[in-house]
Amino acid sequence: MFKFLQRLLRTPEMSESTSVLAATAVGLIIAVTLAVVANKIARSILLKLVKSVAGKTKHEWDNALVEAKVFDRLARMAPAIAIHYLSPDVCQAYPRLAIFLQSVASIYMVMVGVTTLDAALNGIQTIYRKFEASKRFPITSFLQVVKVVIYFLGGIFVIAIVLQKSPAGLLTGLGALSAVTMLVFKDAILGFVAGIQLSANKMVSCGDWIEVPSQGIDGDVMEVGLTTVKIRNFDNTITTLPTYTLIAGSFKNWRSMSESGGRRIKRSLSIDMNSVKFCDTEMLERFSNIQFIAEYLKKKDQEISTHNSDAKVDVSSVVNGRRLTNVGTFRAYIEAYLDNHPQISKDLTFLVRQLKPNAEGLPIEVYIFSKEKRWVPYEAIVADIFDHLLAVVQEFDLRVFQSPTGNDMRMMGKTTE
Template identity: 50%
Template sequence: MHQFIQQWVTKIPGTAGYESLLTSSITMVVIAVLAVISFYLVKYILLRLITKLITKTKSNLDDILIKHQVFSRVAYLVPAFLVYKLTPVALSAYPALSQMIVTLAAIYMVWMVVMIVDALINSLLDIYYAVDISRQLPIQSFAQVAKLVTYLFAIIVVAALVIGESPLKLFAGLGAMTAVLMLVFKDPILGFVAGLQLSSNRMVGIGDWVDIPQHQASGDILEIGLTTVKVKNFDNTITTVPTQSLINDSFKNWRGMQESGGRRIKRSIFIDVNSIRFCDEEALNRYRKINYITEYIDKKLAEVQAYNEKSNITLDSSANGRRLTNIGTFRAYVLAYLKNHPDINQDLTVMARQLAPTEAGIPIEIYAFSSDKNWVNYEAIQADIFDHLLAVVGEFDLRVFQTPSGVDLRRLVSPSS
């Protein structure tokens, strides 16, 4: 093509002495036109045809490649390749200008290759996150490292093109810059190592509910990156936590609860010590009418009576022998109530226990697991249980401890009020 244009230019009258300039200029215009035509051919004909074929396939993998514009970016690579290959021939008479254009075309191609690799990595991430295992083994940090290495490699290649040296020489010189690079990329390196530990030990995953008190974060993990972890708090704010802090500091992951058979209920009712007493016959007759503990009372009374008779204990004093107490009977009722509750998982621990006395009274602690782990439903189940127990505690002649309020103090001063 260059020779044909040169022969044609020499036949034009008045071009003597300018043949080389005109030939080079016309050739470059032709190359530019060919580059534009190739761009439109690839982008608007070839890529559209490929897109139509891809949309007809059942797999969504190729659709993800289209979404991230992997194919469309190839269209920007083709014209640059034509300029890179044809310019040395067109500007053979002007080597300095030819070298500059070729270098610019090469830099542009390197940049476009980086963009294609970046889009491929994003596509692979989308494909991976469509798999269930991605929740337990996030690879966002690995993808970011791959991008970082790609961009670093591209910068070295571009620098080599600008100074006209082999990229291998620049790579060899990186050894002397290791200390500087480690200082510059300290956070990404620490984040990458932390990401490896988080992923290999499956400490956290996308969607896990975590509590990180040091950073006032409590919510679901949105993203595990190279240097940061994004947590969406329950007030819909986003907390960004350094990745390495999940290794260096402690945090709570609620995944175990979510994967288990229930969510724990662990709360106490504080009983006023002054309301605790032994059960008399009248109280026991009332308690027998409560369905959940009728059998318990009869069984316990028979056990107590047999023990007292065997030990020849006289019951003249309430301190002698064994007797039923209202707090013990209430504790038995609480346990029976939990055992019969439809929303309590009976395959896990169900317990009503008495804890050590405190200045606020004697705690009767409920320890059980709700079958429904949804936060809203769990709170409703827990509230219903304690609503019932707080309302029924008076049936056992017990009082719930409560710190005196202003109303209570006024009643002490003015009993009539």
């Protein structure tokens, strides 16, 4: 092209140097024009054609790449390619200018290539998130590592182009800077190793409910990244936690609860021990009208009567033999009530027990599992159960223990007066 332009533009009055300069200038204008035309064709024709074809296919991967703007970024390569291949021919008389233009075009192509690969990885992540496996095996941290490597290699290529050196030679020379590299990328390396451990051991996945008491975190995992884990707390605040913190410390993952058949209810009532006593005839007659324990009382009464009769127990004293107590009957009522509750699982642990008496009374602990695992309905079920138990405890001539309040003190003062 250069020789043709020089012959075309040269006149008898024009000197050799002037014709060379004119041919080079016109050639650069033509090269820039062709670069603009190539950009126009790539973005206005080829890009629209690719998007149209992607929209008509049944596959989702091509749509994900379009949404990630992979082809948009790839189309930006066209003008740089034109400049890169035309500049040596156009600038034959100015080799340094040709090298400069080629270098600029090469750097631009490297940058476009890096950003295109970045967009492609984003598209891959979008595609992967549509699979159920993405919740168990997040690949965000791995893709971020690949991105770091791509940008690192892109920087090496740019430096190699500027210095006119081989990229392999620069990579070899970086061996001496490994200590500095380890220091600079310390968090990335720790996060990468932690990310591998979290994924390999299935410790944390997107959507898991986790608690990290040391950090005051209680919420759902939004994203497991290379260096950080993003968590949405239940107060709708967002907490970003270093990935390696989960490996270095301890945390609670509620995933197994979500995947199991129920959510645990573990709560106790403290009974005032001064209200515990044997059941007399009047109490047993009253308790027999309670539907949930009527059959239980009948069987228990026959069992105790048979035992006392066989053992020839002197029933004139309540100390002798076996007798029902109001607290034992209340415990039996709790079991019967919960056994008939539609929201309590019968397939998991079902336990109502006494704990060791303490300064706050006699704890009666309920250890059961709710079929409902969602937070709000679960709390409503727990509240309904203990609302009922607190209300009926007096029917068994029992009192719930609680520390004296200001009103209790005022009542005591009136009594002494």
